[in-house]
Amino acid sequence: MTIDTGESEALQPAKAVFYNDPKVRAVFWQIVAVVGVIAMFWFLIHNTITNLDRQNIASGFSFMDLEAGFAIGEGMVTYTPANTYWRAILVGLLNTIKVAVIGIVFATIIGSVVGVMRLSPNWLVARLATVYIESLRNVPLLLQLFFWYALIVGILPRAKEAYGPFLGVYLSNRGFNIPLPDTWGYMGLLAGFLIALVAVMWLRRRNKKIHDETGEIKNTLGPGMLIFAVVMMVGWLAGGAPTTLDSPEFKGFSFTGGGEVTSEFLALWLGLTLYTAAFIAEIVRSGIEAVSKGQWEAARSLGLKRGQILRFIVLPQALRVIIPPTTSQYLNLTKNSSLAVAIGYPDIVGVTNTTINQSGQAIEGIAIIMAVYLTLSLSISLFMNWYNTKLALVER
Amino acid sequence: MTDTTEKHEDWSRPPATEVGVIGWLRKNLFSSWFNSILSLIAIYLIITTIPGIIEWALINSVWGDKSPEVCREAKGACWAFIYEKHRFILFGVYPYEEHWRPLVAMIIFLTLIFGSCIKPLWKLGWWLAALWAGGLVMVGILMWGGIFGLEYVNQSQWGGLPLTLFLATFGTVFAFPLGIFLALGRRSRMPAIRSLSVAYIELIRGVPLISILFMASVMFPLFLPAGVSIDKLLRAQVGIILFGAAYGAEIIRAGLQAIPRGQYEAADAMGLSYWQSMRKIILPQALRITIPPMVNGFIGGFKDTSLVVIIGLFDLLMTSRVAFQDINWRPFYVEGYLFCAAIYFCFCFFMSRYSQWLEKDLAKDQNH
Amino acid sequence: MANAQEAAAPNLGPAVELRHMHKWYGEFHVLKDINLTVRHGERVVVCGPSGSGKSTMIRCINRLEEHQRGHLFVDGLELTNDLKQIEAIRKEVGMVFQHFNLFPHMTVLENLILGPTWVRKIPRKEAIETAMMYLERVKIPEQAHKFPGQLSGGQQQRVAIARSLCMKPKIMLFDEPTSALDPEMIKEVLDVMIELAEEGMTMVCVTHEMGFARTVGDTMVFMDEGEIVEMEAPEEFFSNPKNERTQLFLSQILSH
Numbered sequence A: 001m002t003i004d005t006g007e008s009e010a011l012q013p014a015k016a017v018f019y020n021d022p023k024v025r026a027v028f029w030q031i032v033a034v035v036g037v038i039a040m041f042w043f044l045i046h047n048t049i050t051n052l053d054r055q056n057i058a059s060g061f062s063f064m065d066l067e068a069g070f071a072i073g074e075g076m077v078t079y080t081p082a083n084t085y086w087r088a089i090l091v092g093l094l095n096t097i098k099v100a101v102i103g104i105v106f107a108t109i110i111g112s113v114v115g116v117m118r119l120s121p122n123w124l125v126a127r128l129a130t131v132y133i134e135s136l137r138n139v140p141l142l143l144q145l146f147f148w149y150a151l152i153v154g155i156l157p158r159a160k161e162a163y164g165p166f167l168g169v170y171l172s173n174r175g176f177n178i179p180l181p182d183t184w185g186y187m188g189l190l191a192g193f194l195i196a197l198v199a200v201m202w203l204r205r206r207n208k209k210i211h212d213e214t215g216e217i218k219n220t221l222g223p224g225m226l227i228f229a230v231v232m233m234v235g236w237l238a239g240g241a242p243t244t245l246d247s248p249e250f251k252g253f254s255f256t257g258g259g260e261v262t263s264e265f266l267a268l269w270l271g272l273t274l275y276t277a278a279f280i281a282e283i284v285r286s287g288i289e290a291v292s293k294g295q296w297e298a299a300r301s302l303g304l305k306r307g308q309i310l311r312f313i314v315l316p317q318a319l320r321v322i323i324p325p326t327t328s329q330y331l332n333l334t335k336n337s338s339l340a341v342a343i344g345y346p347d348i349v350g351v352t353n354t355t356i357n358q359s360g361q362a363i364e365g366i367a368i369i370m371a372v373y374l375t376l377s378l379s380i381s382l383f384m385n386w387y388n389t390k391l392a393l394v395e396r
Numbered sequence B: 001m002t003d004t005t006e007k008h009e010d011w012s013r014p015p016a017t018e019v020g021v022i023g024w025l026r027k028n029l030f031s032s033w034f035n036s037i038l039s040l041i042a043i044y045l046i047i048t049t050i051p052g053i054i055e056w057a058l059i060n061s062v063w064g065d066k067s068p069e070v071c072r073e074a075k076g077a078c079w080a081f082i083y084e085k086h087r088f089i090l091f092g093v094y095p096y097e098e099h100w101r102p103l104v105a106m107i108i109f110l111t112l113i114f115g116s117c118i119k120p121l122w123k124l125g126w127w128l129a130a131l132w133a134g135g136l137v138m139v140g141i142l143m144w145g146g147i148f149g150l151e152y153v154n155q156s157q158w159g160g161l162p163l164t165l166f167l168a169t170f171g172t173v174f175a176f177p178l179g180i181f182l183a184l185g186r187r188s189r190m191p192a193i194r195s196l197s198v199a200y201i202e203l204i205r206g207v208p209l210i211s212i213l214f215m216a217s218v219m220f221p222l223f224l225p226a227g228v229s230i231d232k233l234l235r236a237q238v239g240i241i242l243f244g245a246a247y248g249a250e251i252i253r254a255g256l257q258a259i260p261r262g263q264y265e266a267a268d269a270m271g272l273s274y275w276q277s278m279r280k281i282i283l284p285q286a287l288r289i290t291i292p293p294m295v296n297g298f299i300g301g302f303k304d305t306s307l308v309v310i311i312g313l314f315d316l317l318m319t320s321r322v323a324f325q326d327i328n329w330r331p332f333y334v335e336g337y338l339f340c341a342a343i344y345f346c347f348c349f350f351m352s353r354y355s356q357w358l359e360k361d362l363a364k365d366q367n368h
Numbered sequence C: 001m002a003n004a005q006e007a008a009a010p011n012l013g014p015a016v017e018l019r020h021m022h023k024w025y026g027e028f029h030v031l032k033d034i035n036l037t038v039r040h041g042e043r044v045v046v047c048g049p050s051g052s053g054k055s056t057m058i059r060c061i062n063r064l065e066e067h068q069r070g071h072l073f074v075d076g077l078e079l080t081n082d083l084k085q086i087e088a089i090r091k092e093v094g095m096v097f098q099h100f101n102l103f104p105h106m107t108v109l110e111n112l113i114l115g116p117t118w119v120r121k122i123p124r125k126e127a128i129e130t131a132m133m134y135l136e137r138v139k140i141p142e143q144a145h146k147f148p149g150q151l152s153g154g155q156q157q158r159v160a161i162a163r164s165l166c167m168k169p170k171i172m173l174f175d176e177p178t179s180a181l182d183p184e185m186i187k188e189v190l191d192v193m194i195e196l197a198e199e200g201m202t203m204v205c206v207t208h209e210m211g212f213a214r215t216v217g218d219t220m221v222f223m224d225e226g227e228i229v230e231m232e233a234p235e236e237f238f239s240n241p242k243n244e245r246t247q248l249f250l251s252q253i254l255s256h
């Protein structure tokens, strides 16, 4: 452990004993830590290899190319038990992403509404929001998931006696069966929507320009809705004005046609959304409260209207407080979606778990789960960081 | 002038619409037309749901020692189910005659936890820690037995609320010191130590607890040398500790960051070594401000212990579920879940209120 | 200046008139039978002990607080629950707060043009020119592109005054504009206020700066426990206060 101090050594008066030199100590402790960690890993890996050898389990991911041999309840890509484990894992991954994305969207909406309600000058409304927040936050999510699942399965009738159709939707203990568009003609509607979106964005920019140049304030909302209505109508007509839907129908033992939202998905989605929304509500509340009363008063005394105060003064300041903790709630929701395994929704953990049980390849399975979640977590935080810097830049 | 008509009113009092019940209603429920509509919607929601719930839970419900048949006929809640099964839900398959032991253990846990919430007792310092150590040893003796004439009970027979408290408390007690080291590591000036800490913390925080528990239940056995095996409960406990440590570390790091630089410099200037300055100057301050978030972390950990259901341990949630697996009591799952939820709620709600109060209280101390 | 004369032209009645005004917070009677008339171009200085209701009174003038009995007229319009009326009045009344209340997420310039462009509906370019003109007048044009957090307290308060002036108000309200400032910054703010008064702006100032009151005040108002105890021209007020409470207050404040 000779530290190179070069020629300066000669110039330095009384030098400390080498083992009291902070630099030497730092290097020493770091080496100890690294060696310790390596030794621990070596010990674990060595044990694992011996154990695996003894049990005759081959390690590696080659088993993933084998036929999975188990069925999966639902998925967004086609899958049969004859497909490989890889394909099964892909189905699980897509299911995780699906429930996380839909959950995040709804948790954000419900959370914002409840958070604003919590601050309402209306005593009853504020109380109701508090009851919602406190009762959901203080009970384990897993219990809530079990409860929603039991309720859906327990209260709704069997598929044969399904409630409905309400607007073409059947409710049964297997989930919701919904009608879906059945021709490509509906793409016209979608195209219309996208075109209208672009048009409204253009209108917004134009109105802003007009406001800058003349001071005139033009309404975007009314004309915007009109544009949506008209353009989507035109798109629909251009698509051949389709009116039929592929509706679900009960035949024999189950529904055919239409789409299916399984009760497992519903329970998981409901549980995740309501639970996370309670946390987001508290974040939104504290974000809005973080904008002082003085800001409102100053804006009001300038003569700004309530909507303008929210748009120019309160929201931009509140969002800065709200976004970072909300990001971690999004991450939590994504990670919590792994509780799906408890109610039988085939998410990545559920599918991998079955894979582990069938193939005995525990290490590989858990490695896959961890890699997937690390990637998801990382992507969400990268995206939100990017969004945060963008927001900060717009304001600077 | 226009105000002649008002002259004979009593102007030393606010208008009747401003105070009293009317004032309160006007201000809190009907301050604008929008608020009035909201109030009406809320009132409608309340009168359509609350009476039904009360009828179900209280009026038409079945209480006490009644058979499932009576419950099936009644329209309301079947609290008889809870009456019948409460010992099982609370203590699981622990030998029936010995239930007083987990009960006392539970009381010790709760006394320790709630006792530590009393601020004046913090002055006891290490004595409090010793009390904890003593309490936890007593819990161990009671639960396992095998000495003092207590019958030995294997931990595979533990269950219910004591198990939940056991996992949560031991999880926190051991995760805490580990968290301190990780937090100090993350703020260390030594790159190797910093990177190791960061890697550990971020890796654990990036994955769900369930994957750690799976790892604990299926991978730990592979990690150990041949012939050594640890029990499932202990493995889950280790998983929970390793998981909690990463979150605890981040809370403590926030506390360390809140300490002004001047404090670090002053400690250096006094010639204290790294560990001396941490122990005497920095940590006492940092930990004090991290107590409220720590309590929140504990609440999270307490709720998270319910995940051990997935690897098949008999915690409170599992015993509640198993209770209505009994053919006779099948239909009464709602009562079972509500009972279980109520226990979790009482505990978590109390703790979260406590942490809110504490935060304000500590902030007050700071200003003096 | 031009805008002050312009402001005085259309309405020859009083700028602000409070007639038998009362206000309660719950059961607590904060303002008791307040009668006050402010002519166009008049400078009224309000003083009184803490908690006497000074802030509450001037906050009623632009409806940051609601009064419950009596009448309140601003520039001939009565303040009622009518939102349009309230907005119309707020356009004409500028307010400067003790704690500045600048918008921290906007630059100084953005703070200044927000009201003119969205309330007065003035083209952005014109609003910027006006804003720069007022920034010159409060002597900080070079700070236009900074954020409020980067300025000193005195500079922030001058920006706040400029922000109100950009709305070309007919009446300016000041609620203890200097009491959150360090002594060396008080003068720079008072100078701006004195200049404004000399230009003929109608002003209602809550302040304990008695030097300022003597220099520019037309009328002194002394409040205590929610009442106007004494209302007098400054010379008379300072040399010969009639009421005991005024005497006591003045002796306390001037002894400092």
Ligand SMILES: Nc1ncnc2c1ncn2[C@@H]1O[C@H](COP(=O)(O)OP(=O)(O)OP(=O)(O)O)[C@@H](O)[C@H]1O
Pocket: C025, C028, C030, C048, C049, C050, C051, C052, C053, C054, C055, C056, C057
């Ligand atoms: N929102 C409110 N609710 C209840 N009481 C209030 C409220 N705002 C002010 N008060 C009370 O009204 C009284 C008058 O307050 P106000 O702020 O007008 O006093 P002030 O004369 O401006 O005092 P200071 O010189 O300290 O600013 C005080 O007793 C205060 O406690």
Ligand SMILES: [Mg+2]
Pocket: C054, C055, C056, C175, C176
């Ligand atoms: Mg005041």
